[in-house]
Amino acid sequence: xxxxxxxxxxxxxxxxxxxxxxxxxxxxxxxxxxxxxxxxxxxxxxxxxxxxxxxxxxxxxxxxxxxxxxxxxxxxxxxxxxxxxxxxxxxxxxxxxxxxxxxxxxxxxxxxxxxxxxxxxxxxxxxxxxxxxxxxxxxxxxxxxxxxxxxxxxxxxxxxxxxxxxxxxxxxxxxxxxxxxxxxxxxxxxxxxxxxxxxxxxxxxxxxxxxxxxxxxxxxxxxxxxxxxxxxxxxxxxxxxxxxxxxxxxxxxxxxxxxxxxxxxxxxxxxxxxxxxxxxxxxxxxxxxxxxxxxxxxxxxxxxxxxxxxxxxxxxxxxxxxxxx
Amino acid sequence: xxxxxxxxxxxxxxxxxxxxxxxxxxxxxxxxxxxxxxxxxxxxxxxxxxxxxxxxxxxxxxxxxxxxxxxxxxxxxxxxxxxxxxxxxxxxxxxxxxxxxxxxxxxxxxxxxxxxxxxxxxxxxxxxxxxxxxxxxxxxxxxxxxxxxxxxxxxxxxxxxxxxxxxxxxxxxxxxxxxxxxxxxxxxxxxxxxxxxxxxxxxxxxxxxxxxxxxxxxxxxxxxxxxxxxxxxxxxxxxxxxxxxxxxxxxxxxxxxxxxxxxxxxxxxxxxxxxxxxxxxxxxxxxxxxxxxxxxxxxxxxxxxxxx
Numbered sequence: 216x217x218x219x220x221x222x223x224x225x226x227x228x229x230x231x232x233x234x235x236x237x238x239x240x241x242x243x244x245x246x247x248x249x250x251x252x253x254x255x256x257x258x259x260x261x262x263x264x265x266x267x268x269x270x271x272x273x274x275x276x277x278x279x280x281x282x283x284x285x286x287x288x289x290x291x292x293x294x295x296x297x298x299x300x301x302x303x304x305x306x307x308x309x310x311x312x313x314x315x316x317x318x319x320x321x322x323x324x325x326x327x328x329x330x331x332x333x334x335x336x337x338x339x340x341x342x343x344x345x346x347x348x349x350x351x352x353x354x355x356x357x358x359x360x361x362x363x364x365x366x367x368x369x370x371x372x373x374x375x376x377x378x379x380x381x382x383x384x385x386x387x388x389x390x391x392x393x394x395x396x397x398x399x400x401x402x403x404x405x406x407x408x409x410x411x412x413x414x415x416x417x418x419x420x421x422x423x424x425x426x427x428x429x430x431x432x433x434x435x436x437x438x439x440x441x442x443x444x445x446x447x448x449x450x451x452x453x454x455x456x457x458x459x460x461x462x463x464x465x466x467x468x469x470x471x472x473x474x475x476x477x478x479x480x481x482x483x484x485x486x487x488x489x490x491x492x493x494x495x496x497x498x499x500x501x502x503x504x505x506x507x508x509x510x511x512x513x514x515x516x517x518x519x520x521x522x523x524x525x526x527x528x529x530x531x532x533x534x535x536x537x538x539x540x
Numbered sequence: 541x542x543x544x545x546x547x548x549x550x551x552x553x554x555x556x557x558x559x560x561x562x563x564x565x566x567x568x569x570x571x572x573x574x575x576x577x578x579x580x581x582x583x584x585x586x587x588x589x590x591x592x593x594x595x596x597x598x599x600x601x602x603x604x605x606x607x608x609x610x611x612x613x614x615x616x617x618x619x620x621x622x623x624x625x626x627x628x629x630x631x632x633x634x635x636x637x638x639x640x641x642x643x644x645x646x647x648x649x650x651x652x653x654x655x656x657x658x659x660x661x662x663x664x665x666x667x668x669x670x671x672x673x674x675x676x677x678x679x680x681x682x683x684x685x686x687x688x689x690x691x692x693x694x695x696x697x698x699x700x701x702x703x704x705x706x707x708x709x710x711x712x713x714x715x716x717x718x719x720x721x722x723x724x725x726x727x728x729x730x731x732x733x734x735x736x737x738x739x740x741x742x743x744x745x746x747x748x749x750x751x752x753x754x755x756x757x758x759x760x761x762x763x764x765x766x767x768x769x770x771x772x773x774x775x776x777x778x779x780x781x782x783x784x785x786x787x788x789x790x791x792x793x794x795x796x797x798x799x800x801x802x803x804x805x806x807x808x809x810x811x812x813x814x815x816x817x818x819x820x821x822x823x824x825x826x827x828x829x830x831x832x833x834x835x836x837x838x839x840x841x842x843x844x845x846x847x848x
Contacts, residue, residue, distance in 0.1 A: 369555055369558065373558035376827050380783070380789060380790070381786040385563065473681070477649070477684060500685065517683065
């Protein structure tokens with residue numbers, strides 16, 4: 216990653232600054248930077264590539280539609296996901312209900328649309344948690360080394376060794392949600408459980424990037440000039456780790472949505488008052504032989520969502536990693 | 541190398557202690573009464589509850605209970621459940637099945653995943669390559685229990701190719717379909733990882749040297765490149781073993797297999813702390829040892845790697 220500064224030639228006074236303290240030599244330019252004279256940074260370069268990648272555009276469009284669905288489900292359906300009529304129980308797709316009805320006689324199309332919110336929220340929240348925990352721990356372990364690294368690495372191994380699904384079962388059973396728990400609390404709990412168990416891989420990525428950067432000459436130079444640890448981390452380490460963190464985050468987001476569905480299937484993830492794909496799929500598995508449509512539609516939406524995020528991650532990686540070109 | 545192994549084994553001690561403590565604390569925090577419903581259709585008599593509380597020292601603070609548990613564990617005593625069942629016996633009963641299932645899944649992962657990855661990498665941009673990339677993505681994006689029910693329905697019930705459920709004996713043939721379901725996601729990752737690494741390694745200088753000195757394509761790819769490209773794949777499989785052993789819970793439920801995942805899941809619901817902690821401890825030990833083995837494998841795959 217190259218960093219360039221537009222250094223004004225000495226002797227040209229900055230029009231924005233007039234005062235006795237003004238020293239023209241080595242001063243940073245103020246005001247808007249000259250875009251044309253600045254070489255493209257890695258992110259700008261990647262963005263340039265991404266805009267022309269069909270995979271990126273396709274997955275971004277799908278994700279945009281899904282996010283719209285999560286934010287404003289009313290735009291996509293006028294039916295209510297919680298209005299159910301038992302006389303329609305398990306009826307197949309028809310003109311009045313495109314995706315048919317589930318066991319309780321609820322409209323599967325409405326439930327699928329409304330289910331986007333919980334599933335995507337869990338994915339986004341747990342990914343945010345993973346990035347926060349993982350990046351912080353990985354950065355400290357790599358940057359400070361020595362005993363800090365030794366302690367944090369053992370701490371990491373403890374969480375790394377606990378199987379993801381089993382850990383989720385234990386955490387969520389220790390703090391269970393029932394029918395009376397508010398939806399937001401349930402969603403928050405599941406996200407937190409996923410984040411607490413899933414941060415290890417990101418911490419490892421972060422740690423190894425920091426280890427690579429730490430001994431680079433420009434970091435040594437910055438340190439020699441008296442830059443503080445916080446500044447080194449912010450200015451030199453973080454930008455270097457950005458690419459791998461972004462790629463990992465987009466891919467894991469999809470995987471986490473699928474994991475939420477599995478936890479809900481086991482009956483300890485999201486719980487029935489919450490409308491989510493995982494909850495609906497798990498209820499539908501009982502009737503897979505008689506009414507496969509109940510499983511097919513929410514499962515397809517879930518898979519398309521996961522697929523879109525993973526493909527987005529792939530496209531971003533291709534754009535950020537010149538080695539793969 | 542001996543020193544490296546010794547150091548790694550020593551590093552495992554705090555990890556095992558930390559893991560068991562974490563699990564122990566979580567089980568301890570499980571809300572609910574472990575003696576609810578244990579005495580038929582009436583609440584348990586206070587004498588019984590008091591006796592059991594005393595026997596399992598449930599009224600002592602968590603750290604003391606944990607230390608006592610750890611002390612017994614070091615002597616090889618896994619303890620017993622509240623109903624008097626020996627934890628060690630239960631583990632001996634379920635572990636062989638789960639390990640068999642996990643090994644079968646890894647075999648499927650290695651054979652199909654690596655083959656698909658190699659073929660895709662050698663013919664980049666071809667139809668086969670696209671097929672591998674697209675099909676692996678599709679498999680990754682479907683939750684494992686959906687794959688499980690779909691395969692059980694199609695292959696087991698409709699076509700009758702495989703047994704629908706697994707008998708208590710858990711014969712190898714019965715485990716093929718569950719193992720395939722269990723392996724599906726990782727299989728896709730292995731194929732993609734292998735493809736990416738092999739493609740990158742094929743452009744390395746040593747490959748050009750090997751080709752230049754007249755080695756056949758088969759030898760260049762088969763002996764030199766695949767071996768080097770296997771390192772990240774082996775790392776992934778080692779890390780994945782934990783997910784396969786512990787994550788088999790879903791597959792066990794679908795195919796009616798009596799394994800570790802189901803045992804832990806049931807024990808969590810019955811507040812059997814000793815059972816949960818014992819089973820997870822064994823899982824974590826297996827996981828740590830296999831990952832040490834994986835790290836030692838690196839030197840076999842890449843002669844440049846040395847252990848201080």
